[in-house]
Amino acid sequence: MSMKDGPLLLTNDDTKAILDIPSYVDALEIAYRQLGEGVAQNMPRQRLFVPLGEPDTHHWFNLHAGLVPGTNTGALRVNSGKVKFVTQFGTRRMEFPGTLVGLVHVFDLETGTLRGIIHDFYINPIRVACTSALGARYMARKDCRTMGLLGTGWQARWHLTAMMSVRNFERINIYSPNPEHRTRFVKQQQERTPGVEFVAVDTGEKAVRGADVVVAATNAIEPVMKGEWIKPGAHVISISGGDRLDQRKEIDEETVTRSSLVVVNSKVQVELDEQPDILPLIKNGKVSMDQIVELSQIVGKAPPQRAFDDITFHFNNTGMGIQFAAIGARMIEAAEAKGIGTRLPYTWRGRAI
Missing domain, CATH: 3.40.50.720 (NAD(P)-binding Rossmann-like Domain)
Incomplete structure (x- = not known):
């Protein structure tokens, strides 16, 4: 990728075309190893809720951030949506009626620039599943x-x-x-x-x-x-x-x-x-x-x-920013190699100081 290129936008359809589960498990192995060594950094997940007008309904705002030097990436994941608590088949659970916005911002650690923005419909469940698989690799x-x-x-x-x-x-x-x-x-x-x-x-x-x-x-x-x-x-x-x-x-x-x-x-x-x-x-x-x-x-x-x-x-008790950084790096790399995604304007990358 040239320094003159803008960040890459990957929609859900784009990410669906480049999925590679084994490579994501390997990327997470790098991330968690470096976290254990004190090299990678992770911010605890932050969630904000405010009540809305309907019963048992809240606005839900969800944040993850992490840095993984081994993949040269940092990530900020943001969710925004309405959540409702319902009971189905005798079990109380959460539902997300309406629109749920989920975006993963992937940054280059060496340059500090924004490499890409990934819609999180696929990366979200996949990073949870691949973390479970990583644990099973060592414990099962x-x-x-x-x-x-x-x-x-x-x-x-x-x-x-x-x-x-x-x-x-x-x-x-x-x-x-x-x-x-x-x-x-x-x-x-x-x-x-x-x-x-x-x-x-x-x-x-x-x-x-x-x-x-x-x-x-x-x-x-x-x-x-x-x-x-x-x-x-x-x-x-x-x-x-x-x-x-x-x-x-x-x-x-x-x-x-x-x-x-x-x-x-x-x-x-x-x-x-x-x-x-x-x-x-x-x-x-x-x-x-x-x-x-x-x-x-x-x-x-x-x-x-x-x-x-x-x-x-x-x-597997929480999402972690390092998960999005590690897998986001693999997704951006694969998309660039296959010419998938949409380049945003160069000015979105950041500015020189």
Whole structure:
């Protein structure tokens, strides 16, 4: 890219044409390794809410920022939208009626210039899924063959793709409280990956019991998984990551207390957002913050030592700016190589000082 070029705008259609899940997992490995070394920098996620006129409805403003020298990028991700709390199939959850704006601004660290702006419809769920896959690369058993997947939405779909890029699964049990959703999801995935057996099950317990890896990728606010269902030796992932207003909790206390290793993306976020999956356990003395490990402390090192029946739990508890920086770099590079995207005016890059 010439210094005379303006920043690249990538729409959702542009990013859909250049997706490369394995390369994003590798980019995140660089980001989390450097975060653990104190080289990369990450600002804790910030969320602002103000009530609107309708009941249970708020305006939601969401910010992430991070710097990753290993990919020569910094990123600022901004979301703006209306959120409404609803109850479906007996579970309280969030919905985003109307327009949700999501933009990722990618900067060059060497020059300080704006390299691109990415619409976040794809990068958002993908960076969550690839972070889960990165954790599984280090914590899940290499011989795992069965996955239990709770959820059939956008996050669940990308988790399936990302997890299958780091482990060779033979059977995947799928649960959603909506029978039509789980049946359609299984049919779609079976057509895409005929070498893997996809099975729709009618309870969360049936999805979890016997699974080597369990992924809870839902937008439920109340627990959908119980620790008593988990097979000894399994690797468990939850992406709920709520905040003070959105007190989501996908898992019960036993899921955490049964785990010999509890890993989070950010300890700071647990306390800052008062996340109900873990913080109450810390406050009542059932889990110590010292027992909890951040993902950046594991990545780049040998896999954690574990007994055969140990359960590992990755609480993928927050979005991080380094995720958007690392994956945003890969997206911009791929788009430039393929001539995809729209160049904005040169003046958008910044100004000389």
